[in-house]
Amino acid sequence: MEEIKIYVAQKLKEALNEKYNLELSYEEIFSMLESPKDKANGDIAFPCFRFAKDLHLSPNVIALEIKEELSAEDKIEKIQVIGAYINFYVSSGKITDDILGKIIEKGQEYGSTNIGNMRNVLIDYSSPNIAKPFHLGHLRTTIIGRALYNLYKELGYTPVGINYLGDWGRQFGLVIEGYKRFKDEYELEKDPLHSLSDMYARANNLAKDDEKVMDLARENFKKLEEGDEECLNLWKYFRDTSLKEYYRIYDLMGCKFDVYTGESEFSVSERTNEVIDMLNEKGVLTESQGAKVVNLSENEPPCIIIKSNESTTYALRDLASILWRARNYDYVKSIYVTSYEQIHHFNQIFRVAKYVVDEKYIEGLVHVPYGMVRLKTGKMSTREGTVIYLQDLIDDAIKKSMKILEEKNTDVEDKEKLAKQIGIGALVFNDLKHNKIKDVVFDLNEVLRFDGETGPYVQYMYARISSILKKASFDKNNIKDSSYEYNDVETEVIKLLGKLPNVIKEAAENYEPSILTRYIIDVASAFSTFYNSNTVLSEDENEKIARLKLVYGAGVVIKKGLNILGIETPEKM
Ligand code: ARG
Numbered sequence: 084m085e086e087i088k089i090y091v092a093q094k095l096k097e098a099l100n101e102k103y104n105l106e107l108s109y110e111e112i113f114s115m116l117e118s119p120k121d122k123a124n125g126d127i128a129f130p131c132f133r134f135a136k137d138l139h140l141s142p143n144v145i146a147l148e149i150k151e152e153l154s155a156e157d158k159i160e161k162i163q164v165i166g167a168y169i170n171f172y173v174s175s176g177k178i179t180d181d182i183l184g185k186i187i188e189k190g191q192e193y194g195s196t197n198i199g200n201m202r203n204v205l206i207d208y209s210s211p212n213i214a215k216p217f218h219l220g221h222l223r224t225t226i227i228g229r230a231l232y233n234l235y236k237e238l239g240y241t242p243v244g245i246n247y248l249g250d251w252g253r254q255f256g257l258v259i260e261g262y263k264r265f266k267d268e269y270e271l272e273k274d275p276l277h278s279l280s281d282m283y284a285r286a287n288n289l290a291k292d293d294e295k296v297m298d299l300a301r302e303n304f305k306k307l308e309e310g311d312e313e314c315l316n317l318w319k320y321f322r323d324t325s326l327k328e329y330y331r332i333y334d335l336m337g338c339k340f341d342v343y344t345g346e347s348e349f350s351v352s353e354r355t356n357e358v359i360d361m362l363n364e365k366g367v368l369t370e371s372q373g374a375k376v377v378n379l380s381e382n383e384p385p386c387i388i389i390k391s392n393e394s395t396t397y398a399l400r401d402l403a404s405i406l407w408r409a410r411n412y413d414y415v416k417s418i419y420v421t422s423y424e425q426i427h428h429f430n431q432i433f434r435v436a437k438y439v440v441d442e443k444y445i446e447g448l449v450h451v452p453y454g455m456v457r458l459k460t461g462k463m464s465t466r467e468g469t470v471i472y473l474q475d476l477i478d479d480a481i482k483k484s485m486k487i488l489e490e491k492n493t494d495v496e497d498k499e500k501l502a503k504q505i506g507i508g509a510l511v512f513n514d515l516k517h518n519k520i521k522d523v524v525f526d527l528n529e530v531l532r533f534d535g536e537t538g539p540y541v542q543y544m545y546a547r548i549s550s551i552l553k554k555a556s557f558d559k560n561n562i563k564d565s566s567y568e569y570n571d572v573e574t575e576v577i578k579l580l581g582k583l584p585n586v587i588k589e590a591a592e593n594y595e596p597s598i599l600t601r602y603i604i605d606v607a608s609a610f611s612t613f614y615n616s617n618t619v620l621s622e623d624e625n626e627k628i629a630r631l632k633l634v635y636g637a638g639v640v641i642k643k644g645l646n647i648l649g650i651e652t653p654e655k656m
Pocket residue numbers: 207209210211212247248249401419420421
């Protein structure tokens with residue numbers, strides 16, 4: 084399609100010059116071209132609104148006049164004016180050949196570009212709070228963040244995945260207090276994170292009724308910030324133990340980070356002092372009830388930088404880390420993926436950051452909020468014991484997948500591996516299927532279904548494609564020439580495959596992996612319609628070759644799409 088757009092832009096450039104003496108650059112015209120949503124309006128559209136004022140003509144008249152300068156030929160079947168638009172109808176044969184030709188040439192590279200020019204895009208994701216087990220809520224940032232990472236990579240950026248652990252803050256004063264009081268009651272080795280979070284919850288409860296306990300917790304955190312050895316050792320133990328558990332889960336999910344850092348690296352230190360100095364220099368740091376704050380606007384609470392007991396805040400630590408990220412990575416984008424509960428936090432620190440880093444780094448800051456995960460049975464709550472821990476959920480999903488494979492009598496070598504690929508893939512797919520800001524309602528039986536808009540369904544479609552290609556010994560480097568005109572159903576599938584490059588771009592630019600997920604669902608279902616009504620391995624050699632090319636193309640697109648989302652694509656299922 085790209086080539087045809089280039090061709091159309093060239094023709095329009097000539098026509099505009101010829102008719103109105105307008106000297107528009109080819110790039111400018113190219114960027115004005117649209118893809119009509121409705122197929123009835125052709126494949127490429129050129130809007131004429133912007134010329135109306137200068138030419139003192141209505142957009143419709145301009146469109147008609149330009150059209151007179153153009154003639155349908157070769158690649159273009161028909162040109163038609165509808166309102167202010169000139170619509171181009173590309174010859175089907177040309178489109179299908181172009182798209183499949185490109186996919187066959189590029190293979191799994193199809194859809195990748197280098198518009199990013201290797202520039203750095205930072206993605207702060209997952210970033211769990213230590214001393215707590217990983218629960219279902221953490222799943223979303225991990226999955227969305229990873230998908231964004233892969234999307235930006237496809238666009239030729241250098242993504243940097245940052246896991247910024249929540250490993251500092253006054254809650255660790257309470258964890259330490261809980262640990263000191265209750266550690267003997269737990270089998271820490273066996274289940275360290277549940278034990279620690281339970282000790283924390285108990286200390287927290289005590290502190291609610293007993294101010295003295297709260298004071299001790301505050302004291303612990305103060306000591307921690309001052310580098311007290313006992314507190315620091317305990318904290319290190321919490322951190323190491325937590326990381327060990329998280330690594331296991333990341334490993335299971337195939338998730339990797341380029342950088343592990345955390346709030347602790349941005350607590351009382353040169354790094355925070357520098358930010359405080361900058362805020363002081365700009366004269367924006369003021370006293371308020373013993374705390375140091377930056378006032379933003381009349382109608383909102385100020386951004387608290389230092390608490391009245393001199394502790395650093397989440398905001399200050401984030402500001403120090405923005406400065407560090409700007410210096411270390413000279414980023415063009417720095418993305419933060421968290422639940423929507425933190426919208427206010429990021430909104431504030433991004434505004435305060437203008438006192439700390441250059442304008443260009445402010446422009447690159449993006450908060451990507453997402454909705455909550457809810458169980459079909461109701462909201463998740465720690466208090467009511469309805470929290471789902473990720474490890475349990477993953478185990479469950481794998482177990483259930485295994486059962487399905489056994490029922491289906493699936494014949495593969497490594498059934499356990501396949502059950503893992505399906506189970507985890509199903510969780511990821513379900514998570515990325517919804518617009519990210521929407522709350523996700525969760526039902527394991529639903530997400531594991533082999534039919535419907537699920538991960539297993541799309542994986543299954545891919546496995547089927549692989550087996551067709553294998554059976555036909557399809558070799559993309561050795562395709563015989565053939566002449567064949569694709570029918571409507573086939574043309575539809577191929578045109579859809581042609582959209583992948585754009586879909587990747589759109590999903591990345593909108594920070595919305597669901598755009599890609601929905602697209603994969605569309606491809607899989609269009610492919611299934613084709614497959615159910617056409618014989619691929621047909622007697623007619625021309626037909627067979629042409630259809631195998633289509634099957635191959637669909638395979639490339641589904642595999643690529645799923646892999647970007649972080650989902651594996653087994654060849655056999
Ligand atoms: N630890 C936080 C949480 O679990 C998320 C951190 C997000 N990143 C950041 N730079 N503040 O809610």
